[in-house]
Amino acid sequence: MNTYDLRGNRLTGVSEVDDNGDGTVDSRYSNTNTYDQQGNQLTGVSEYDTNGDGIIDYRSSTTYTYDRRDNILSIFSESDNDGNGTIDFRSSETYTYDQKGNQLSSLSESDNNADGIIDYRQETVFEYLGEGQYAMGVSTGDVEVFAEDSFDSQVNQLSEQFDLPFTVSEF
Ligand SMILES: [Ca+2]
Ligand SMILES: [Ca+2]
Ligand SMILES: [Ca+2]
Numbered sequence: 762m763n764t765y766d767l768r769g770n771r772l773t774g775v776s777e778v779d780d781n782g783d784g785t786v787d788s789r790y791s792n793t794n795t796y797d798q799q800g801n802q803l804t805g806v807s808e809y810d811t812n813g814d815g816i817i818d819y820r821s822s823t824t825y826t827y828d829r830r831d832n833i834l835s836i837f838s839e840s841d842n843d844g845n846g847t848i849d850f851r852s853s854e855t856y857t858y859d860q861k862g863n864q865l866s867s868l869s870e871s872d873n874n875a876d877g878i879i880d881y882r883q884e885t886v887f888e889y890l891g892e893g894q895y896a897m898g899v900s901t902g903d904v905e906v907f908a909e910d911s912f913d914s915q916v917n918q919l920s921e922q923f924d925l926p927f928t929v930s931e932f
Pocket of ligand 3: 872873874875876877878879880
């Protein structure tokens, strides 16, 4: 059971499982999404009734934001892992880009027990070398802000060069 908007984006999806074929639903999963005018997903909500009693046992929601070029700026997620109405987990991803739309950084943070204190953080920075290659620095743990113009000691610079996983402008 899925519904779609005029652009073909999936608005809702529901799957029901009858494990033993007795005609009674044993578990039910639903997903509801919203989109902006450009077709970018704005929100997504997932609900899971693991025992088919009609009471949601797991719920998660995700919110997305974009810049004017439709580059994704942030993803915020939170989940209620036991269906008691209290959020148990939060995470966020935030991204920055240069003028050409090349990704410059991404920051992942998660609060694994939703107590307001970040438990995990990873920041990734990209430096473009031209001809479709870039260097990437990844920092985990207690990250401090590091200089824009260099990879300092808090960042493990990878000497390898990677083929770009996304489209960039020609240099
Ligand atoms: Ca249930
Ligand atoms: Ca909860
Ligand atoms: Ca925490």
